[in-house]
Amino acid sequence: MSWGAISRMGYVALHSTDPAQAVDHAQRILGLTETGRSGNAVFLSSAARLHHELVYLDAPKNAVGHFGLVASGLAGLDSVRRRVREAGLRIVAESPLLPGVADGFSFEGPEGFVYEIYVDMQTASYVPAPHRPERYGHINLHPQDATAYKDFLVDILDFKLCDVIGDGFGYFLRCNTEHHGIALISGRGWMHHHAWQVQSLVQLGELGDRLWESGSRLLMGPVRHGESGRNIAAYYVEPTGAVVELYADMRHIYDDDAPVNHMSTDSIDWATQWAKYDASEFRSHGIFPASETIASR
Missing domain, CATH: 3.10.180.10 (2,3-Dihydroxybiphenyl 1,2-Dioxygenase, domain 1)
Structure with a gap:
């Protein structure tokens, strides 16, 4: 149950200087499953079987790339987009930063953290690791x-x-x-x-x-x-x-x-x-x- 423009937490995208090490650690210790790769990005998910809940992007410095938040449908997406523009926040991209979602946009929030607001993430088909999170x-x-x-x-x-x-x-x-x-x-x-x-x-x-x-x-x-x-x-x-x-x-x-x-x-x-x-x-x-x-x- 949600009441506003955002229905749930979506994913975390991290920059990694060694994505192979980061992915291996996420699989062995956290228990995530790799769901796919796209150029510089590796996508992982839990028992939720989504296209991605954690993403590692090959980058020159370890850092937070951005956070994904699931909008409450297209109305929620449009509502956040309107508020972001009215507040004068910087739009990073008018279309999704990553594959696997139907629609979305991203902007820079306070203190440099970037958020992608999106709808309709694809699911993934796999058998989760035995020690996976939910x-x-x-x-x-x-x-x-x-x-x-x-x-x-x-x-x-x-x-x-x-x-x-x-x-x-x-x-x-x-x-x-x-x-x-x-x-x-x-x-x-x-x-x-x-x-x-x-x-x-x-x-x-x-x-x-x-x-x-x-x-x-x-x-x-x-x-x-x-x-x-x-x-x-x-x-x-x-x-x-x-x-x-x-x-x-x-x-x-x-x-x-x-x-x-x-x-x-x-x-x-x-x-x-x-x-x-x-x-x-x-x-x-x-x-x-x-x-x-x-x-x-």
Whole structure:
């Protein structure tokens, strides 16, 4: 269920200096399946069997290429396009940046992050990996001005505000019933992590085993988040430098008029109820938006 111009989170496109390594890691550790290639781009998906939920584009620098958001039909697509133009935001492309969708356009949002708004992604036919996630779920950004970024998500993209942390320190926003599709924590101006839904805590333990067997470790978790979703989560760092989260048991909000929840920065319960939270280490990973948008060739 959605109420506005955006119906759900779509995909993440990342620039990679070594896409072969990034794809191999996404398959072995995250459990995605490659669905196709198009020139400089490799497309991957989960048990959702979509044309793409994660894309790696061959590029000279690791970076965030752009984020895909699914519009609520052509009316939603037209609505966002109109608001973007009225706000004077820079249009990157009037047609889709990547294959696999029927229609879409892209624009540059705050702090250099590019968004593609689209409709009707193709499905893909394959047997998913045994340890695959169910679907792509959300992103966590660390913008320099979290309040301004929150206003953009609400005013231009119809996201609803769920939680506020401190006085402009953090915001959690949703585009459907899932607690958050985009989380904002004040920071350096980069994407901290992209997140994927799994079925249970068991799969988070299996993730830890896969990382250990590959010579790596979890960055944090498993943890139980507090009011910021109440989900169980585990995190690791992928080859591009971005953090990846696997999560289960995310809170859903079915009341469109649910009050905004306010949390204090004096407590870390919103981040973890199970373990200590080393913010300096956890927040030291991420990747910045690319200086140039690269379309699939």
